[in-house]
Amino acid sequence: xxxxxxxxxxxxxxxxxxxxxxxxxxxxxxxxxxxxxxxxxxxxxxxxxxxxxxxxxxxxxxxxxxxxxxxxxxxxxxxxxxxxxxxxxxxxxxxxxxxxxxxxxxxxxxxxxxxxxxxxxxxxxxxxxxxxxxxxxxxxxxxxxxxxxxxxxxxxxxxxxxxxxxxxxxxxxxxxxxxxxxxxxxxxxxxxxxxxxxxxxxxxxxxxxxxxxxxxxxxxxxxxxxxxxxxxxxxxxxxxxxxxxxxxxxxxxxxxxxxxxxxxxxxxxxxxxxxxxxxxxxxxxxxxxxxxxxx
Numbered sequence: 001x002x003x004x005x006x007x008x009x010x011x012x013x014x015x016x017x018x019x020x021x022x023x024x025x026x027x028x029x030x031x032x033x034x035x036x037x038x039x040x041x042x043x044x045x046x047x048x049x050x051x052x053x054x055x056x057x058x059x060x061x062x063x064x065x066x067x068x069x070x071x072x073x074x075x076x077x078x079x080x081x082x083x084x085x086x087x088x089x090x091x092x093x094x095x096x097x098x099x100x101x102x103x104x105x106x107x108x109x110x111x112x113x114x115x116x117x118x119x120x121x122x123x124x125x126x127x128x129x130x131x132x133x134x135x136x137x138x139x140x141x142x143x144x145x146x147x148x149x150x151x152x153x154x155x156x157x158x159x160x161x162x163x164x165x166x167x168x169x170x171x172x173x174x175x176x177x178x179x180x181x182x183x184x185x186x187x188x189x190x191x192x193x194x195x196x197x198x199x200x201x202x203x204x205x206x207x208x209x210x211x212x213x214x215x216x217x218x219x220x221x222x223x224x225x226x227x228x229x230x231x232x233x234x235x236x237x238x239x240x241x242x243x244x245x246x247x248x249x250x251x252x253x254x255x256x257x258x259x260x261x262x263x264x265x266x267x268x269x270x271x272x273x274x275x276x277x278x279x280x281x282x283x284x285x286x287x288x289x290x291x292x293x294x295x
Contacts, residue, residue, distance in 0.1 A: 062106035161218030
């Protein structure tokens with residue numbers, strides 16, 4: 001009986017090992033020590049499989065700057081100590097901003113160290129969300145919306161125009177490291193389609209921005225890119241209208257609203273400041289009077 005139990009245990013263990021081996025091969029792209037050539041549709045991240053390179057391996061140190069450690073502390077303060085792993089996404093975002101728009105292995109390991117979790121837990125997050133880049137991007141990461149409304153309104157024409165103008169294909173970067181052309185799924189600006197978003201990593205964490213440019217044509221898309229190249233600040237949002245509205249123009253809310261109106265917050269702020277000042281003066285006067293009475 002014991003021999004039979006040992007045999008069953010061995011068979012079960014072998015089966016589990018085989019399943020784990022298949023899972024590893026599927027995840028890593030490796031089979032019998034060889035790298036499998038696989039292609040998959042990529043978005044912002046370009047690749048999910050890590051391969052050590054000269055500029056991306058665990059031996060290359062990464063640490064947050066002193067200024068960014070203050071931001072790390074502020075981010076962690078939003079979560080209870082026993083749930084600080086919930087800060088994984090904002091910390092990865094901060095690391096990516098500091099690291100010129102992409103996450104190295106060392107950057108992810110540093111986030112895992114701060115959160116006190118296994119490194120694989122951070123890798124899982126970084127490879128799941130397309131907002132995280134696992135390979136180098138340009139100073140300006142231009143991501144064209146590729147979802148149905150934008151496609152119907154000319155997103156592919158925008159992509160073709162930028163590809164020809166920059167001399168790169170989708171998911172490639174210009175030789176000068178200035179631009180990367182990417183794709184992103186729906187970003188909620190369907191009424192102002194087509195659009196793209198630009199992640200600006202040109203000035204590190206301080207200058208980081210993530211701006212939408214909407215109602216684009218091939219010509220205006222190229223103009224925006226050229227303004228960015230020249231260090232200018234292109235108009236954010238729709239390029240032809242002041243707000244989201246139907247293509248034929250606004251059809252509702254054409255007159256002044258009847259109210260009730262919102263409060264004037266600046267006026268309220270001034271009033272509260274005056275009341276606080278008066279209260280402080282009254283308290284000081286009362287304290288002075290009390291001191292005089294004691295004498």
